[in-house]
Amino acid sequence: MALVLSRLTRRRWLHFVAAGGFLFLLKGVTAPVAPGAVDGERTITIDAPTLSVLHEEFRRRAGREPDATEEAGLIRHYADDEILYRHALSLEIDRSNFAVRRRLVRSMGFLSEMTEADSAEESEAAREGALYGQALQLGLDKTDPVLRRMLIDNMRLAFRYSALDLTPEDGELQRFLDEHVADFSAPARASFVHVFFSKNRRGEAIAADAAATLAKLRQHDDRRAARGLGDAFAEGGIIRHRSLASLARVFGSDFAPALQRLTPGVWSDPIASLHGLHLVRVAEFEAARPLALDEVRGQVLARWRADRGERRVRSTLEELRGTYTVRVERGDKSAMQHGDGGAQGRSEESTTQHGEGGASARIAAGAAAGAPEGPS
Amino acid sequence: MKRFIQGKEFRACTAAVLLLATPLVAAGFERTEQRAACADFNRHRNPYFGDLHVHTTYSPDAAVFAVTTTPRDAYGFAKGDPIGLPPYDASGAPLRTTQLSRPLDFAAVTDHAEFFGEMDICMNQPDLPGYAAPLCAISRADKARYSDPATPGTPGVLPTSFLGLLSNVVTPTPARPTSICGADLSDCAALAPVVWQDTLAAAEEAYDRSRACTFTSLVAYEWTAHTGGANLHRNVIFRNASVPALPITYFEASKAQNLWSALESGCKQGIPGCDVLAIPHNSNISLGVMFNPVNADGGPITAEDAAFRSAMEPLVEITQIKGSSECRPGVLTSDEQCDFESMDRTSLAGAINPAAAFAPNAFVRNALKEGLRQEELLGANPFKLGFIGSTDTHNSNPGDTDESSYGTRGGGGGGDATPELMLSPYGPAGIETNAGGLAVVWAEENSRDSIFEALRRREVYATSGTRPIVRFFGGWKYGAGLCNRKRGAGIADHRGVPMGGDLKATPPRAGAPKFFVSALMDAGTPAQLGTPLQRIQIVKGWVDADGNTQEQVFDVAGDANNGAAVDTDTCETSGPGADSLCAVWEDPGFDASQRAFYYARVLENPTCRWSQRYCNSLGVDCSDPPNVPAEYAQCCDARVNKTVQERAWTSPIWYKPQG
Secondary structure (H helix, E strand, C coil): CCEECCCCCCCCCCEEEHHHCEEECCCCCCCCCCCCCCCHHHEEEECHHHHHHHHHHHHHHHCCCCCHHHHHHHHHHHHHHHHHHHHHHHCCHHHHCHHHHHHHHHHHHHHHHHHCCCCCCCCHHHHHHHHHHHHHHHCHHHHCHHHHHHHHHHHHHHHHHCCCCCEECHHHHHHHHHHCHHHCEECCEEEEEEEEEEHHHHHHHHHHHHHHHHHHHHHCCCCCCCCCCCECCCCCCEEEEEEHHHHHHHHCCCHHHHHHCCCCCCECCCEECCCEEEEEEEEEEECCEECCHHHHHHHHHHHHHHHHHHHHHHHHHHHHHCCCEEEEEECCHHHHHHCCCCCCCEEEEEECCCCCCHHHHHHHHHHHHCCCCCCC | CHHHHHHHHHHHHHHHHHHHCCCCCCCCCCCCCCCCCCCCCCCCCEEEEEECCECCCCCHHHHCCCCCCCHHHHHHHHCCCCEEEEEECCCCCEEEEECCCCCCCEEECCCEHHHHHHHHHHHHCCCCHHHHCHHHHHHHHHHHHHHCCCCCCCCCCCCHHHHHHHHHHHCCCCCCCHHHHCCCCHHHHHHHHHHHHHHHHHHHHHCCCCCCCCCEEECEEEECCCHHHCCCCEEEEECCCCCCCCCCCCCCCCCHHHHHHHHHHHHHCCCCCCCEEEEEECHHHECCCCCCCECCCCCECCHHHHHHHHHHCCEEEEEECCEECCCCCCCCCCCHHHCCCCCCCCECCCCCCCCCCCCHHHCHHHHHHHHHHHHHHHCCCCCCCEEEECCCECCCCCCCCCCCCHHHHCCCHHHHCCHHHHCCCCCCCCCCCCCCCEEEEEECCCCHHHHHHHHHCCCEEEECCCCCEEEEEEECCCCCCHHHCCCHHHHHHHHEEECCCECCCCCCCCCCCEEEEEEECCCECCCCECCCEEEEEEEEEEECCCCCEEEEEEEEEECCCCCCEEECCCCEEECCCECEEEEEEECCCCCCCCCEEEEEEEEECCEECHHHHHHHHCCCCCCCHHHCCHHHHHHHCCCCCCEECCEEEECCEEECCCC
16 A cells, blocks of 8 residues: 555554544554453443443334344444443543543532542642542543443544554555545636627617627627627626626526537627627636546545545454454343243353444344344 | 726725735734635635534533434434434434535534533443443433334424433522533543544534645534523634633633633633634523623623723624524614524523513624623723624534525434424424525635634624625725725725724724625525525614614615515416625714724525425425414414515624724
């Protein structure tokens, strides 16, 4: 791959998304994922209550129960979140992320205000550090659902932003530009001089007036020939570099197509617009064209990095999935409904592996095997 | 001889202008961001059409009405993509869609910033304790109801969640809901930045930074002060992507003056490259409070207050879905054209009462007059307002102002998804609303800096939703034949000032000021041709020798009695109209000692109002009253206008006595 990517020499991650106040001080985001040892920490269990919450969420959105494929999607999404959360904890993002730290300090400060009086002697920094320590001791970083959400979102963003330092060679950017040519093109434009005949002012005489003027113009055709001829036009007699869409606003929709058929450099036969007739001498057509890399380098690079970031999110998640086992435990609905108290959990396991879409397919298959009963 | 001299002068100045337009010299505006110069750069400015007031699912009053589309979708719509509207079928697919026939040049998504975190918790965060808060549960229930075509809203009944959320911005001492945000508010504080970040990202992705300059997004939000039921809302528009980490909302600044101060310190002084302005809207339903000349403490404003206000708020949104705020018949005016999309209520949730006591300063024209009077008192004009129009749509569909489809589309998600709701006299959408307006800027190119500077210098105008092209200049030396000059507008520009400006100092023996105004009709599209123009008016407001404010409306081009007509049964139009109009007008009542403003109003020929088109499509026959269903009664109510004259309002040009 033609990437100028010096992973070893490049400084490690320090991405500060200033406006959002998220500080990413991440170590090892791109480090290889540990081989898929399956132990207790590498199993994600989706128990019956969790599953029913997922179902309820789906019902709220769609107004019905999910089918087997949709349920598998819900499970995969939940498992992905859990994987990202655990990954964030394993990288100790909860210890190094500014926003996380701020929240822990705030939460702890709130708790301590409820239990003890403020010590006014302490410096702000010391107090902040103490609160943070207390929060970690109490395990607030592991129990706060908002923090969990922040860590998951930050983990996704970290993977995405990990592409921000990449700078591909021109060949790669050009290839990307070619693939997205529709997003990077300049509209067709025209530059021309016109002599205008107002239908309001000239009425019936308009065609004859235009023809007579055209004859004059064709006899003495030079740059200044149009001066003093025809009527005043609100947007002027010289139009430069206007896109065909913006011409339609001024002249009406039929004008631009007629204009496009003209030969540059010669006075045209009268062309009708919303406002009357125009004798037109086209100076230049600029065809709609794909923009060259040099014209849109910044935009293309931003899009390329965003695209690469998305791929990183997908591929890293894929890699991580391969190292986890997802267990789905179902309460036996019919048994529960019959209220005999002998609800027997059923569970499915799936060890996810590498490969685009493979993991989800396997989970889907597992879920389908234990397809939910329809409502009885 | 005189003609000859003028022509020579003109050629000389044209040469100067051409020199200025070379890339080596300043572009006419300051570029504060990294981007390419535009291919369509025009020193004499091009008109760009846009919408600066758009809500998406990030606004609670869109979310609870089951709108699920985001700022990304809104920008996609502005560029020509279709968008879905609630309600939804069983698979979640929208049952209504809409699409622009002509994409916009620019747009700003302006979601209500007050509830970014709250709504995210209510709708998307079942793990958080706030999700179970009663207001959240009701919000989700309302959203579910409006999502379902089987359970549409009830005319005149605002959903409980909407009222609950609104109550947070009605109280003069606002506090975030701890039931949702947590006792220390930290849950909302943690999630609000995520929503704001996504808003910024959507704007960035939509912005064309290449030479092609096909579309400009502006980073923005709405500050939602609804103190005591008065609509005091402002849209806060940023110049570029250098913006504060979080919007300043009603919770942080509950008074407009505090908002401006916070924007001054938090953006203009606080962040390199940050620049901002605020645009008030719907003074018509502000209980007359929007343009009261008082400061944050309720005391009289000082010269400093007035100058600061004018610097932060150079514009007003004069028309939108919830009515026109220009003027109202009987409220310090006898102008019959003020009977245009008037809301017959003094506040959003107020009772409909055409005979209510409408405060003069609820209307922009009166506020402009009050501004002149304040300037006389203080030396600074607090209400020096240029005009834009916009939609205030809550459907993520900027610029969707088509009158013929508004009946089936509305502006408020599932809250107006049935004929009963759209034709209700009570709302939430209802018969009093309209399809909304557009903002037009005269800018050198379609980029953020160029557009922002045009907004700041007020070289902008409002339309009621159509796209006429209007120029307006004021000066002292305009020949009567300027409309017949090949470059009339260029000469008027060079010798005077464009819309939004101050007349230059009066030269010796100048007489009265002159105004050059020209309009091209909206060309329309092949499928829907534009409507010809009927006339151009100039509205003058001034303070007389006794210190009283006055106004007068002049017809300056076209013909009020041109014979154009519309058949309200078929909505077919007939009779003549103008494809373009132009006039040079001199103020016949000019008094050099009196402050004055002048703005142009361009009227199209009459067409059917949206409600008339909709009633016709529903087959309502008003000649047969017993057979008109009760829910369609407004179709046949004489108080509902059957026709409208779509229009444009230019920003004013001000005159100030010298010395």
